[in-house]
Amino acid sequence: MIRLYDYLPSGNGYKVRLLLTQLQIPFERIELDIIKGETRTPEFLRKFPNGRIPAVELDDGKLLFESNAIISYFADDTPLTPADRFQRAQVFQWLFFEQYSHEPYIASVRYLVIHPEVKDPRRAIVDTLMRPRGYAALGVMEDHLQTREWFVGDRYSIADIALYAYTHVADEGGFELAGYPATRAWIERVKSQPRHILITQS
Amino acid sequence: MIRLYDYLPSGNGYKVRLLLTQLQIPFERIELDIIKGETRTPEFLRKFPNGRIPAVELDDGKLLFESNAIISYFADDTPLTPADRFQRAQVFQWLFFEQYSHEPYIASVRYLVIHPEVKDPRRAIVDTLMRPRGYAALGVMEDHLQTREWFVGDRYSIADIALYAYTHVADEGGFELAGYPATRAWIERVKSQPRHILITQS
Numbered sequence: 001m002i003r004l005y006d007y008l009p010s011g012n013g014y015k016v017r018l019l020l021t022q023l024q025i026p027f028e029r030i031e032l033d034i035i036k037g038e039t040r041t042p043e044f045l046r047k048f049p050n051g052r053i054p055a056v057e058l059d060d061g062k063l064l065f066e067s068n069a070i071i072s073y074f075a076d077d078t079p080l081t082p083a084d085r086f087q088r089a090q091v092f093q094w095l096f097f098e099q100y101s102h103e104p105y106i107a108s109v110r111y112l113v114i115h116p117e118v119k120d121p122r123r124a125i126v127d128t129l130m131r132p133r134g135y136a137a138l139g140v141m142e143d144h145l146q147t148r149e150w151f152v153g154d155r156y157s158i159a160d161i162a163l164y165a166y167t168h169v170a171d172e173g174g175f176e177l178a179g180y181p182a183t184r185a186w187i188e189r190v191k192s193q194p195r196h197i198l199i200t201q202s
Numbered sequence: 203m204i205r206l207y208d209y210l211p212s213g214n215g216y217k218v219r220l221l222l223t224q225l226q227i228p229f230e231r232i233e234l235d236i237i238k239g240e241t242r243t244p245e246f247l248r249k250f251p252n253g254r255i256p257a258v259e260l261d262d263g264k265l266l267f268e269s270n271a272i273i274s275y276f277a278d279d280t281p282l283t284p285a286d287r288f289q290r291a292q293v294f295q296w297l298f299f300e301q302y303s304h305e306p307y308i309a310s311v312r313y314l315v316i317h318p319e320v321k322d323p324r325r326a327i328v329d330t331l332m333r334p335r336g337y338a339a340l341g342v343m344e345d346h347l348q349t350r351e352w353f354v355g356d357r358y359s360i361a362d363i364a365l366y367a368y369t370h371v372a373d374e375g376g377f378e379l380a381g382y383p384a385t386r387a388w389i390e391r392v393k394s395q396p397r398h399i400l401i402t403q404s
Contacts, residue, residue: 049342049345049346050299050303062288064291064292064295065295065299066294066295066299066302067298068294068298069291069292069297069298070291072291072294073287073288073290073294076287085275086266086275088275089271089272089274089278090266092268092270092271092274092275092294093267093268093271095271095298096268096269096271096298097252100268100301100302100305101252103302104302104306121326121327121330121331124327125323125324125326125327128323129323140252143251144251
């Protein structure tokens with residue numbers, strides 16, 4: 001069975017949990033506490049040199065890390081990835097946007113807020129850089145969703161899963177979504193998809 | 203003809219320039235000065251809402267942004283993307299690693315160093331966070347290249363192009379590659395590929 005190395009509060013881990021559940025692919029979840037350094041042990045680093053979850057080990061021992069690489073691998077040739085070549089490129093556009101312009105601000109601020117005990121130099125730039133860039137990412141999403149139900153084409157895809165993961169818990173980092181009605185309506189659409197699970201569900 | 207919105211010093215732009223040149227796909231380059239805010243004009247933002255280069259406009263008017271989404275689109279079904287499904291996932295693993303764990307440190311430190319006039323809150327965390335994380339990314343690459351010629355499989359791919367873009371100019375940000383001999387040898391292998399161009403070549 002697929003082994004998923006995971007950390008329950010992680011939105012990046014949640015992307016994989018949610019996708020595998022929706023695709024009805026069985027998996028075993030191995031919980032690692034990133035705060036306690038459980039992804040920095042020699043044993044873990046031998047398998048996954050970047051020392052981060054989520055990471056997966058397939059039945060044949062193959063190893064893969066990076067949440068968006070993992071979800072695009074499992075969603076390949078399923079209804080959660082468009083068949084059209086350009087639409088697939090648009091899915092990746094939003095996956096890279098999520099990891100570059102969204103997660104480092106929205107997810108990282110949430111991490112710093114819910115772990116006040118963790119020392120982190122980024123605390124010095126939360127208000128001057130991270131929070132404004134988080135809102136900028138939400139603004140790009142809101143504009144895009146003004147005229148669309150889903151991020152790519154006319155159906156739910158892994159682009160929605162990836163962006164949903166940290167957007168729907170952005171309030172835990174102090175982000176206020178009141179001014180983003182199209183995004184809030186999209187969050188409800190994602191939640192109503194078949195076999196949806198919560199981020200707290202293991 | 204494909205229009206590439208670009209900024210010559212950008213490693214992200216260079217990935218696209220290098221790939222299109224190596225695939226012998228003709229393109230028109232439109233230079234925008236990111237320091238002067240030329241990617242934040244209403245006209246540019248209407249097409250590309252995240253306000254960043256590189257971005258491309260295809261012959262039929264289709265628009266795509268995010269460097270790694272662009273190169274994976276053009277490299278699809280070419281020798282620069284593996285045919286094997288798991289190897290393709292590994293390519294994306296390294297593309298996401300590049301955008302999440304490499305570019306925000308190695309490229310951003312270079313940006314701050316070569317543009318000393320730009321005010322940026324991140325200057326406060328260059329030495330405490332950005333530079334150490336940049337070296338951590340180089341360490342992951344060096345380990346991987348100890349036993350391999352290329353990042354995925356046994357041939358040059360877009361994973362190498364993406365990681366090469368900012369690694370080969372890391373010294374411009376003050377990163378010292380002397381302790382990374384496998385990475386330095388790989389840089390030379392990338393440079394010796396057919397139709398290679400320099401980052402300064404438009």
